[in-house]
Amino acid sequence: MDTALVSQQAPALSDPPAYVRALEDKLVQYLPLAQVARVRRAYEVGAHAHREQKRKSGEPYITHPVAVASIMADLGLDHETIIAAILHDTLEDTELTRAELAAEFGEPVAELVDGVTKLDKLQFKSRQEAAAESFRKMLLAMARDLRVILIKLADRLHNMRTLGAMEASARRRIARETLEIYAPIAQRLGMNKFKGELQELGFRGMYPDRHRVIETRIKNTLGNRREAMAKIETALIARLASEGIVARVVSRIKSPFSIYTKMKNEHKSFTQVMDVYGFRVVTDSVMRCYHSLGAVHGLYKPMDTRFRDFIAIPKVNGYQSLHTVVVGPFAAPIEIQIRTEEMDSVAERGVAAHWAYKSGGAQGNAAQSRAREWVEGLIDSQARTSSSLEFIENVKVDLFxxxxxxxxxxxxxxxxxxxxxxxxxxxxxxxxxxxxxxxxxxxxxxxxxxxxxxxxxxxxxxxxxxxxxxxxxxxxVVSAKARTAIRHHLKRLQHEDAVELGHRMLDRALDQVGISLEGISSEMLDRYLAENKFRRLEELLADIALGNRVAEHVATQLLRLKGGKTRLRVSRTAESIRITGAERGVLTFANCCHPLPGDEIMGFMTAGKGVVVHRLECPNVPEFRKTPERCIAMEWDRDVSGDYKCELRVDIQNKPGVLASVAAAIAESNSNIENVEYQDRGLMSAIIVFTIEVRNRKHLADVMRRVRRLGVVHGVYRHPV
The missing domain is CATH 3.10.20.30 (Beta-grasp domain)
Structure with missing residues (x-):
């Protein structure tokens, strides 16, 4: 569909609704009339595209995107962002295409709308994974253009303002997501005004009764505090004026969410939390900020260790301010923030502050430059993370x-x-x-x-x-960057270990049918890999080690390609695969029998888990023998490294201090205790199972010998026997 056809299907509206006129009244204050006309055109296209749709409240659907655009206008965003806000749901919910949007409004608008669009049309294993993938796409689109996240936050803010039309279960789900994801994102981007409203609405949606009780108590308390607050404010203004400092002094009232959070996290009562007065001093320069700090400390005595200088060392989201706590005239603490007008604007609006005045090549304010650094870190993180759920968990760690x-x-x-x-x-x-x-x-x-x-x-x-x-x-570690980097390295090591073990397993299987991997031509091997959708031999080998393919089946198929007889079996005994201890990433040691170096063992292939190692004495082995193609001959290497888990069953006298004596004997044998569990306990005796780590059977024997020497021990056995 070309531009003319879009225009034909979306007729111009000579008399738009009041909410559109209100939006235009905001826009004419800072945008050229030609750009305001482009916004009107976006409304016409959006209204036509959403014409059949209604919100849960019964209103026309177009009222929602226009409200989102109005929130963007309050921030002073450019006309492309306003247009994208009006059209942000068209790609997902209407027949309009990206190409049509680009033709009518330009590629930047189409890119913004595409960045905000959710991924509902894709198939995922779970609703949780779909939400994670949608969130991942949003953050990566944000890396290309920060305006994407601004539209998404405004979208969520208006949805929260109109949450009452939703069912109770949906309200709680959306409110929880807002508190866990969107409010922290707003804070991470320095948008404290957005963050505060999202937290309030999220708290009200999650816990309506708690919100109502705290809100009522705040109103009752404030009635008794107005005189005290007016007295403190007057004293601050007079002191600053006497120092020749021109400044605004604004009182701050705590929100129900912040009070609830402090009560919960700091175990304080409502009275303790509310017994603090808050004021903000806004002046015209950094030097005036420090001058104001001296004036405030001259008026009221500062509390020790309660001063923070976020001007010299800004917060990670670009926030700058001086924070101090002083003792007021009523012996109550007074929290005071001191900042410049510029800092106040950035503190309230973060990355959106002064957006209209920022040229494309400029660095922007502190919040914008720090947001870009954060987003660049997200790009690096997602490149190392294959799972959307893992990625979103990493991001959540970073958001606080x-x-x-x-x-x-x-x-x-x-x-x-x-x-x-x-x-x-x-x-x-x-x-x-x-x-x-x-x-x-x-x-x-x-x-x-x-x-x-x-x-x-x-x-x-x-x-x-x-x-x-x-x-x-x-x-x-607690940071997302460290966690992602460590996991990426461990996965790479696991892949290398899997390739090496898979190579040994395939070599063994090929040897059984009388050929070797070197004896198969590269053309024949490439053909097999292509038929089975493997890009490289390493992928096939790793797949074998992880139990997704049976090495004997692969060997038979390769023999057939080579032109050999598929029933040919060499009579010699297959060589066992040796365990060195370096294969921990792809080998699992069975919890049913806890094999140790020195035990006679076998491996059993399990899809997804790889090779699970069992003792030959394990009671599950007869069942495994029924599928011989998944059984693998294994043995320990002469020089095995590492510690291996096993269980000790200890029969003891049931009297005070015995458990400590046995634990001490195990520790003296250089063995680590992972878990202790009472299996049976009577008046005179008890049976305890210790989960310990040992190097091999000899080390286990040393541990058992030392425990057996204790006079309070009746017997020590390896468990299961």
Missing amino acids: PDDVYLFTPKGRILALPRNATALDFAYAVHTDVGSHAVAARVDRKLAPLRTKLVSGQTVEIITAPSAQPHPQWLEW
């Missing part, structure tokens, strides 16, 4: 306020999430630094990588070329 500010030895400031460790810091410096980290110096003192950091520390990372991530590191 960064609370720890740290210094590199050269004075660079890095912001990390609360409870961040030295390992998080290493990955924040660079992925390669994190992957090769061995220790850290925190304020010049040597510290392990799992050390938790606090604001103001100087951290230096010590690296070694031979060092590499291991699974335990995932327990030490």
Whole structure:
């Protein structure tokens, strides 16, 4: 459909509704009339496209996108964003196509609308995965143009304002998603006004009764506080004026959501939370901010350790302000924020502040530049993450306020999430630094990588070329960047291990039918890979190791391609696959029998899990023998490395201190205890099962011998026997 046809199907409206005229009244204040006319045209196209659709409230559907555009107009966004806001649901819900939008309104508008469009038409395994993939697409579209997220946030804000028309279950689901995802995104982008309203509406949607009770108590409390607040405000204005400082002083009232959060997280009563007065001082320059701080501290005594300078060290979302807490005239704390007009605008609107005045090549305000840094980090994260659900979990970790500010030895400031460790810091410096980290110096003192950091520390990372991530590191980190990088490295190692084990398994299977992998021509091998949709031999080998293909079947098929007789079997015994201990990523050691180095073992192929190793004495082995093509001859290598899990059943006298004595004996044998469970307990005796880690059968025998020597032990057995 070309532009003429779009115009023909969407007739011009000479007398638009009042809500469209209200939008245009906002736009004429900062946009040229020609651009306002383009917005009117977008309304005409959108109204025609949505003409048959109604909202849950019964209103015409077009009222929603116009309301979203109106929210964008309040932020002073450009005409392309306003047009995209009006048309943001057309690709998903109407017959309009992307090409038609591009032809009528230009490629930038079509790109914005496409970025906001959800992925409902795709098929996913679950609703959760569909939501995750939709969210992932939104964030990646945002990487191309930050205006995408602004439209999405405005869309969510209007949906929350009209949430009352939805069913109760839908209200709770949408409210939870708003509190967990959209409000934190608004905060991460510095848009505190959006964040505050989204949190309030989300709290009311999730917990309507709690919201109503707190809101009523706030109204009752404020009636008694007005005189005190007026007295403090007058004193602040007079003190600033005496110092020659021109400033606005605004009182701040806590919202029901912030009060509820403080009551819940800090275990405070409503009275304790409300017994704090809040004011904001807005002046014209940074120097005036520090001058105002001195004036305020001269008026009221500051509380020790309650001062924060976010002007010198801005928050990760670009927020800047001085925060101080002083003791007021009624012995109540007074929280005061001091900032410039520019900082106040950025604090309220974040990345949207002064958008209309920002040229394409300019850096923009602090919130905009920091938002771009965050988005670039998201791009790197998604490239390393195959699962949408894993990606969204990483993003959720990153969305909550960064609370720890740290210094590199050269004075660079890095912001990390609360409870961040030295390992998080290493990955924040660079992925390669994190992957090769061995220790850290925190304020010049040597510290392990799992050390938790606090604001103001100087951290230096010590690296070694031979060092590499291991699974335990995932327990030490809290930042999304570190978690993603470690998982990516471990997956790559697992793939390499799978390829190596799959190679051994296929070699063994080919040897049974009398051929070798080297004896198959590259043309024949490429043909087999193409027929089975493998791009490389490594993918086939990994698939075998992961149990998705049986090595014997692959060997038979390759023999057939080579022109050999498929029934040919060589009489010699197949060579066993040796376990060295390096295959942990693709081998699983069965919990039913806990095999140890020194045990006679076999492997059983399980789709998706790969090879599961069992003792030959395991009671499940006879059942496995019924599918011999999935059974694999295995044995331990002479030099096996690593620790292996097993269970000890200990019969003891049931009296105080016995458990501690047995645990101490196990620990003295250089064995780690993973779990302790009472299996039976009587008046005189008890049976305890210890899950421990040992190197091999000999090590287990040493542990059992030391435990057996205790006078309070009746017997020690390997469990299951």
